[in-house]
Amino acid sequence: MADQMENAAPADRMEDAAPILQLDHVSKRFGGLLAVDDVSFNVAKGEVFALIGPNGAGKTTLFNCITGIFSPTEGRLVFEGRDVAGHKPHDVAELGIARTFQNIRLFGYMSALDNVRVGQHVRMRAKLWDALLKTPKERREELRVTERARELLDFVGIGRHGDSYARNLAYGQQRRLEIARALATEPRLLLLDEPAAGFTPQEKVELMQLVEKILGQGITVFLIEHDMKVVMGASRRIAVLDHGEKIAEGTPDEIRNNRKVIEAYLGKSA
Amino acid sequence: MIRLRNVTRDRNQLVYLILIVGVLLFPVLAGFVSPGDSGNYLLGQAADAGVYVLLAIGLNVVVGFAGLLDLGYAAFFAIGAYTYALLASGQLNSSPLHHAIHLPFWILLFVAVIVAATAGVILGAPTLRLRGDYLAIVTLGFGEIVPKLFLNLSQWTSGVNGVSALDYPSLPIWIEGPWVGSSLSIVRGFSFAFNSMAYYWLMAILVLIVVILVSNLQRSRLGRAWGAVREDELAADAMGINTVTTKLLAFSIGAATSGFAGVFYGSKLSLVSPENFSFVVSVTILVMVVLGGMGNIPGVIVGALAIYYVLFNVLTNLPANAKGIANAVGLGFLNRPAAGGWPGLEQEVQRLNFLIFGLILISIMLLRPQGLLPSRVRKEELEKGVAE
Amino acid sequence: MSIALQRTRSIANGRLGSLLLLLALCVVLIVVGQRVLSGGLSFFIQILVFGLANGAIYGLVALGYTMVYGIIELINFAHGDLVTLGAFIGLAFFPIFGLVEGKDLGIIGVAALAAVFLIAMVLTGGINVLIERVAYRPLRNSPRLAPLITAVGMSFVLQGIMYLWKGAFQIHVPDILPGTRLPLGPGASVGVKDLIVIAIAVVLVIGLNLFIDRTRLGKAMRATAQDRDAAQLMGIDINRTIAATFFIGAVLAASAGMIRGLYFNTVNFSDGYQLGLFAFTAAVFGGIGNIQGAALGGLFIGLVKAYGDAYFSSAWTDVYVFAILILVLVFRPSGLLGMRVPEK
Structure with a gap:
């Protein structure tokens, strides 16, 4: 099925559009733990890209690598043609990547x-x-x-x-x-870490509208989300992370029917 | 800076207004309360209090704005004072340099600011990535090292004796008038020596300048960056704030302010010695900041004045006052030393000073943990930010 | 921030930094080594023992600092004064237990001394619990610096009480420990006193470690230090645990005060302040919150001070101590044994 996905090439396929962010064999190791394992994908300019996966799959770690909070152990993180791996967070922000945090971190x-x-x-x-x-x-x-x-x-x-x-x-x-x-x-790429966590259905709808509005400003949105409704509704393309590895990538429809993804979420028996 | 129509709406502006009126009226009152020389004494003491006000404002930048605990702030004060002492006295004549340097006070104000700020950067650059209380101990260590250096490098600083006979500030022109008991006249080649009135006004102007500059900083992008770093360093970093530079600026601006204070202090006392910059001084300034209301400049000024008044006026005069009161109410026998180790009331009260000061600190903190005049939601300031 | 100093990278991160550190270490080693060789080995050992005895005292005080910090993140400025207070209290009981100078201790004397130790430790502990109740507990949810200021105030209060009690004099502590010195070599010897001090400190530290590792209360302390809210949810009585921490800290401080008094035979109401400063430094040095670290930091500072005094000039000792501290923290930002706190 994975092969089928690769070759499907639907009309709104965005891989060919100019990528704003390219992850090139990115790994992050903490001591013996490989939190992110050789992950590669592209986020195209002007799309909403979602990163999903079970808890502890390494999604936030990947965000932290992109925004400079961690330095990836291996691999390149190319933002608008420039490798930002190992940059300081404030340098990354200045280059045009902004983010929110899973556990809200405002200046209270x-x-x-x-x-x-x-x-x-x-x-x-x-x-x-x-x-x-x-x-x-x-x-x-x-x-x-x-x-x-x-x-x-x-x-x-x-x-x-x-x-x-x-x-x-x-x-x-x-x-x-x-x-x-x-x-x-004034980012050109906005990273949202579980923006809908703890939201009511009504708030989720509003959030999706907000994401559309942000997109309308010419800002690419890259989000981590657990809520499938939000993910399927808001994003054009999705990558799935499990145990630090990318197990699938594609349009919402492709992901919905991907066997590996279903296994990752429901366990092998399913 | 102060607009009357807002006064009732903004407590801080009210405090500023009271302070300005107080500063303007104080010389009159001081002359009135005790005519002649002691009026001058009160003015001199007020000028000394101003040194602590400057120090408290400076430390407030570090502790209150940027949230960095500095336990060795007196070190920068010492650096400012010694800069003045060495470059405005005959001291260097007896040093290996064999040549005295007498730079004018006004130039040294700026030199000391730069020297102190540089010291702040030198200490801060390698240590500011330390977290919380590890930074506190590094500053504490720095605060212990600096006075020891001035003590031990005695061929330059005369060690424990300190540097004495410092130059007094002078002005080409000064106005004298009835307020010092002479007729209105213009004096040429005026020296500040022993002129409390002159020091008083000089200090008032220095404080005014520092308050304006620091308030400006507080309401600038740098002030907000300090707030962000204080609240959540990682989030601040992710929002594009270079946290190290931001903290370094807080450190060096705080240090610069105490350099200012150090120069004034040295010039007024005409003597600088290592023991004037001990850990106790650092802690006293910190107490002023926290007690007054961290992060709020008028609060910090009030805190500095209150603590200074308690420490150097109430407590120092308490023994004598107690003796006087005892005599007045017919308990004069208490003043005589008696059997059983009673040293006399005056002595006994003197011994109580430590205890009283400690109890004052504890009770104020218990009653108002946020300080006397804490910073608060800056609602009006925000509205004005748009209206202006 | 585009204002000045665009990129202040810490030199400590780079290879250059490590190289510089190594170079500095070599220079220090050569200089120290030269001095040591010219002084002779037995003198070196004499200073070692002296430094260890001193360091043991710092270590005991540092333990209290580190425990209190570990559990409520308070730099307890009054802690140093508890050391003096312990000595003062113990001193008051000396005559009652017949402990006077110039008499051989004997079995009864040792028992009496132990009793005095116990009384001083328990009373000081009780006082510290009271202090915590009055001055720190009401401020537990206040701005972080508020309890710091009450701690400073408490330090003044304790000093004030001791000043009222005994005045500003150097107070003589009876010299009751055996003054025997064991010869080491030409012109050098080791005092039995030094060894006793070290032994008492070692026993106390081992006891503390066992207490924290093995007992329910010790576990409660560790849990509270880790995460106060979670500990509370698990049914741990937070107030009791914190009070116990203050009690034990003060017990150690009082014992340090007694040992120090017996060792130097003099005590002054203001001793605790300077001692506390160095003990706090020791605690941070070892990695604040870390029990072994505090003991190690205390020993280290005792040794640096002893060797600094003996081989270089005592006027510069404090400068060495704090300069080394700053350097260590620059290169190991969480102290020698401190753990790096990972941040999300």
Whole structure:
């Protein structure tokens, strides 16, 4: 069946589109544990790509490798033609990859607005002296950034909560705020780590709409998700990870019918 | 900076307003409360308190803004003070250099800032990736090493005797008037020596400058980056903030501020010796910051003034005051040493000082763990950010 | 951040850093080696024993620091003062138990001394439990630095109480341990006292280790240190466990104070502050939260100080200690035995 998938080449096949991110035989080893085992795939520009797999399959580890939190033991991570493996997280963010976290990591004792403005940090140009002396240039930039931050809060649908401490927001609002903060870094590739975790069905629908909107801004979305409805509904293509290895890759339909994938999720007996 | 219409809405601005009025009125009050020389004494003490205000603001950048625990902050204070001491006195004449250097105060303000900031970078660059309390112990170690260096390098610093006879700041022009008991006139070649009024105003201006600069930083991208690093370093990194540089800047800006304070301190006291920069000084400054309200500049200023007042006014005068009160209410016999080891009330109260200070620290923290004037949701500030 | 210092890579990560460290080590070894050779082997051993005795005292104090830190992440600045307090309390019981200078200890004397140790340890422990109850427990969920400041305040309070009690003098502690010295070689000897100090410390550390490894309370402590909430869910009484930690820390501190008093025959109300500083350094040095690390760190600092004093200038000893500490932390950011905490 896997072969069949490789040769199917449906019309909306996106592998041929220019890849924004290429994973080239990436492995990550922690001591004796091979968390990511020789994984290769491409994320094409302008698509929604999903990474799924059972718990502990190495999905978040892979995200951490891409965003520089871990350095992969082997392999190349090519983002827009540049190998970013081993880059520091802040360098990766500056290059144009932003992310959210599985276990929300907002700046709790800062306002929602400030959280977003922190995201814009990397696109700001004010130097130390500008900040010390509040030069007109710095003031203009602050103004612009504040305005943009409000837009982003509106964009994710929490515009009214800009002045609350991030920790005081409701769970769903915190997830949205994390997305707004990530968007503030002006990424071209957005990594979402289980964005729908803990969401109600209604919120999941809204999330899928949000992902579409983000896509509409020309930002490629790469997400990890457990919820199959979200994955199948939102993504164009899917890769499946199990025990650190990629066991399948393809369109939602292909994945849904893939024997290996079904085995991985339900056990061999199924 | 202060707009009256907002005063009622913003507690911080109210505190600033009270502080500014207080600073303006204090010389008048000091002269009024105790005319003549002791008014000058109060002004001098206020200027000394200003040194601690500067130090507290500087440490607040490190601890309050960036969330880095610094237990050796006095080291940078020492570096600033010694920079002044060596470059504005006859000291280097008796050193291996055999040549005294007398740079003017105003230039050394900047030199010391640069030297202290550089020291901050030198300490910070290799150590700032340490986590939490490991960084605290490194700064503690640095705080122990620096005074020891000044103590041991005695051919340069005269060791335990310290560097004395430092130059006083001077100005080409100064105005004198009725406030110092003379008629209004312009003085040329004015020296600050023993002129508490001059030091007082100099300190007020220094504090004002530092408050403005640091407040500006707090409301800039750097201030937000500090907040992010304080809250969640990894997330900050992933959002594109170079955490090492950000922390390094907090460290060096904090150090720079204490360099400022050190120069003023040296010039006013005209004496700098290693024992003035011990661990106790670092802890005292930290207490000022935490007690005042970490991260909130007016809170930190109030904390510094309150602790300074308790330490150097209330507690130092307490024994004498206790004696006076005992005499006044007819308990004068308490003042005489008596059998059973009673050393007399004055002595006994003196012995109590440690205990009283400790109890004050504990009770304030228990009553207000977040400090006297904590930072709070910066709601109005945010709104203004858009309106401005 | 585009402001200055674009890339401050730690030299410690690179090969250059390791090379520099190795080079520095070689230089130090050569210099030290030269001094040691010129001083003779027996002198070297004499200093070794002296350093170990001192280090044993630091280690005992460091254990308290490390345990308290391990369980509630508090740098307990008042801990050093418990050492002095223990010595003061013990000293008050010396005359009652007939422990006076110039008398051979004998069996009864040893028993009396043990009793005094026990009393000082239990009382100091009780006081520390009380301190925890009053000054730290109410702040357990407050901003992290609040309990740090009450700890500083507590340090002042303890010093103030001792100052009121005995004044600012150096207080003589009766010299009741045997003053015999075992000859080592030309001009060098080892005091029986030193050996006694080391022996007591070793017994206490082994006892502590057994306690933490084997007993229910010890397990509760480890569990609480790992994850307080989870421990609570498993039915561990957190308050009791933390109180017990403070008790044991103070017991060790008091024993260190007694040993120190008997060893140096003098104690002052403010001794604890400097001692505490070095003990804390020892705890961090070994990897804070790590019991063996604290003992090791204490020994290390005792040895560095002893050799620094003996072979170089005592004026520079503190500088060596802290410089080595900083270097070690730069290259091993979690101390000698500390574990790297992996972060997600």
